Amino acid sequence: MKKLLSAAAVLLASTAFASAEGELQLFNWGDYTNPELLEKFEAETGIKVTVTDYDSNDTALSKVEAGGGGYDLVVPSANYIQIYVEKGLIQKLDLAKLPNHANIAPEWRDVPWDQGRNYTVPWQWGSVGMAVNSDTYSGDINTSAIFLDPPEELVGKINVAPEMNDVLSLALMYVGGEACTQDTAVLKKARDVLMAAKPKWQSMDYGATPKLASNDMLASVYWNGAVFRARLQNDKVKFGYPKEGFPLWMDSVALLSDAQNVDEAYQFMNFIMEPENAGLISAFARYANGISGSDPFMPADMKDAPEIVIPDDLKASGHFLPTCSPKALEYYTAIWTELRK
Amino acid sequence: MAKHRFSAARLPGFSTFAVLVFVMLYLPIGLLVLFSFNAGPSPAIWEGFSLQWYPRAWANEQVKDATLRSLTIATFAALISTSVAVLAALGTTRRKRTGGQTFVYLMINQPLMVPEIVTAVALLILFGFIKVATGYQGLGYLIIAHSAFCIPFAYLPIRARLEGMDLALETAAADLYATPWQAFRYVTLPLLMPAVVAGLMLAFITSLDDVVISLFVKSAGQDTLPTYMLGQIRRNMTVEVNAISTLLIGLTVVMLTAFFMLTRRGD
Amino acid sequence: MTSAAEQAADRKVRRAGWLLSAPALFLLIIAASGPLIIILVYSFLTPGKYGNVDWVFSTDAWVGILYSRDIFDGTYKLADAHLSIFWRSVKLSLYTTLFAFVFGFPTAWFIATRSARMRTALLFLITIPFWTNLLVRTFAINQIIRNEGVLNTFLMWLGVIDAPIQIIYTDFAVFMGMTYVYLPLMVLPLFAAFDRFDMRLLEAGYDLYANRWQVLRHIVFPVVKPGVIAGSILVFIPSLGAFVTPRILGGGRNMMIGNFIDLQFGAGRNWPLGAALSVTLLVIVAVALVVYVRFANRDNGHG
Secondary structure, eight states, rough: HHHHHHHHHHHHHHSSGGGGGEEEEEEEEESSHHHHHHHHHHHHOOEEEEEEEEEHHHHHHHHHHHHOOSSSSEEEHHHHHHHHHTTTOOOOGGGGOOOGGGOOOOOSSSSSBBBSSSSSSEEEEEEEEEEEETTTOOOOOTTTTHHHHHOOOTTOEEEEOOOOHHHHHHHHHHHHTTOOOOOHHHHHHHHOOOHHHHHGGOOOOOOHHHHHHSSOOEEEEEEEHHHHHHHHHHEEEEEETTTEEEEEEEEEEEEBBOSSOOOHHHHHHHHHSHHHHHHHHHHOOOOOOOOOTGGSSOOGGTTOOOSSSEEEEGGEEEEEOOOOOOOHHHHHHHHHHHHHO | OGGGGOGGOOOTHHHHHHHHHHHHHHHHHHHHHHHHBSSSOOSSSSSOOTHEEEEEEEHOHHHHHHHHHHHHHHHHHHHHHHHHHHHHHHHHHSOOOOOOHHHOOOOOOOHHHHHHHHOOOOOOHHOOOOOOOOOOTTTTTHHHHHHHHHHHHHHHHHHHHHSSOOHHHHHHHHHHHHHHHOOOOOOOHHHHHHHHHHHHHHHHHHHHHHHHHHHOOOOOTOHHHHHHHHHHHHHHOOOOHHHHHHHHHHHHHHHHHHHHHHHHHOO | OOOOHHHHHHHHHHHHHHHHHHHHHHHHHIIIIIHHHHHHHHHHHOTTSSSEESSOOOOOOHHHHHEEETTTTTOEEEEEEHHHHHHHHHHHHHHHHHHHHHHHHHHHHHHHHHHHHHHHHHHHHHHHHSSOOOOHHHHHHHHSSTTTSSSHHHHHHHOOOOOOOOOSSSSSHHHHHHHHHHHHHHHHHHHHHHHOOOHHHHHHHHHHHHHHHHIIIIIIIIHHHHHHHHHHHHHHHHHTTOOOHHHHHTTTSSSHHHHHHHHTTTTTOOHHHHHHHHHHHHHHHHHHHHHHHHHHHHHHHHO
């Protein structure tokens, strides 16, 4: 018994005090962080990064808001950054500690959600669209009708990623409105379309990549890079850009106000803005990043992949989601709550 | 009249049905174990025998960390819950039944009655406060939460054993001027030991199994094996999870066998 | 009348009992029972804009369980969405209980009528799945019923079907999974009841020319009723609060109360509603337990 106790004490100590020597807690979307990137970082700095997954911006925000999570870095989407800033959940960056800040591509520097990049550094960006298995459905895939007015062969087979802003924005654009609208007529229409379509869905779940690849899911509202990865395993998986309008997004890394490993966090943020490392991020998750000069470090098949290169005629349909006004957000939340029931 | 002879053991169809139920009970687990030895990457298409998934699972840093963490928590939770359960069992058995005793009994069994999800969100809120106030984010929270819900499992076998025990030996010890502590240490405890070990094991398995409460209580980087698996099951259907599951099943079988032996020898 | 010395001794024993129980009680109060009070408090607060709560008294969460305000015209109507989740949870839990009984009854009977050795072995076989990680068992079911799972692969290989049958992510999958994982909880108390049952009663009943159904209904059932009730409660309560099984097999669309509570504390960002739902779940469980105790006592009364 004594032996058992002392063994357990040693174990407990080893897990409890690990944070004293170069640890970093990264709170990021699941299936989004390249393990090789973390290995390389550890090899270069001796800092061990632990990733905790979340499945939606709302979940992440709610966990951070609850406090005491122990996270250092979080990776919210553009339209959530202002919320984190306003609530004082993330801290202003000391740019002097980030020499690689200069590597941020000019078009991603003065972004509306963070002018001059004083709070966040780029992680990856992409689009939201429709993943469809071409064996099951051979019609037009560049439309939100796939999930909002499903064709016969896809009824009961569609997954919808549980990301409020993406799904509501797609629906609003589908009924002719725009994201974050406060026009109640349009909002009502979008809600009705969503509520009518919901019984025809299979699931509202996260983690669709392997399920698309294994035919467990035959269609899904999902993110381009994740669908790209599914296609690499199963060439029947196609990605469509809804012509009625689809969201573009960028996720950026932010330093939490209650971070305990601040120096390590700065080292990590600087590290990921190195073009070679940004290339590693993209090579795994298959989204573009916002770092100049990272192209040579990306896999060759990303250059002309249909999931990365938006067709010219559909380019105009892609819109960056703004941060909704509190009023619009209230509508969003109410519709979303109704939908999630 | 032979036709009319009634035998309880031969209710028509019952035996066939029961055998079928046993098959149904073990088929999913059996397939899960079988496919952990699959040479291929699919948990559904057999491609030949291989042991590759076991070392692969262990080589996964996250699996290793989560396993060690789970074992640490389970060890502490089992020791703590069994210690307090032994005391509580001594305090609630072999004496006149009182209202207070019923209260203690209800309290001890409360974790069995309250749905886990309710306890989980309650602890999320409470520990959230404490984490913010103290800044401590270690494993202590998980250990305390696990210790609490393991108490009834540790308590049951110990109480059962105590109730069946003969008081004569202790009385004899007291007659020989043993102090209550000596009587407990040299007479009661040795007799109670099989039940204590049984309680330890049930508590250990119970802690090792928990998903819901751990999910809500854990801080950053504190995945236990089950919470890690829950994440994996939602995302990746790899045979690695089969391998981990098989090991967990193996551990359960070993502990239960030991438990059965211990409690039976006591009879 | 007891003497003063006896009373003092009695008091001493009682105090010792409390002292011995104190550590367990302390642990349970801080990490099991006590926090439930916080839940009750939270159910009367206002949801924070992005999660957590604002410390402003409100009964909205409680009203919100039954009524929802239409976001567009402000009218109140019955919150059929919430009711449907409650109804689904209760319905699936009742089905689970019923089918666990249908499968469990013959199984427990079978075990109880074997020889002593065989009985121990069979009981052990029932206990193993019971103690096997719930997640592992749900995962095992998942691997069988998913589209590329064992069942569909096998049927397609046989040529019975040419496209996978959609089982996973349906209510049926959740019900099936719960029946599978909670079945041992029905078998064990049923067995305990059968074990006490005197089989000669059966033969007597049969000698009175009752048919099998009559024997079952008039002789077996009244005697084993406490076991049936115990088993049903033991299956019903965890089914109602199930979280893991519906989460894995239900696909995030067909939620049960447990998942809906989880949602309120995560993406739904309405902690007070989640707290109110938790309290409601607790109340339903308490009612089920009271019903159980009532039945159990009445049976004892009849001897």
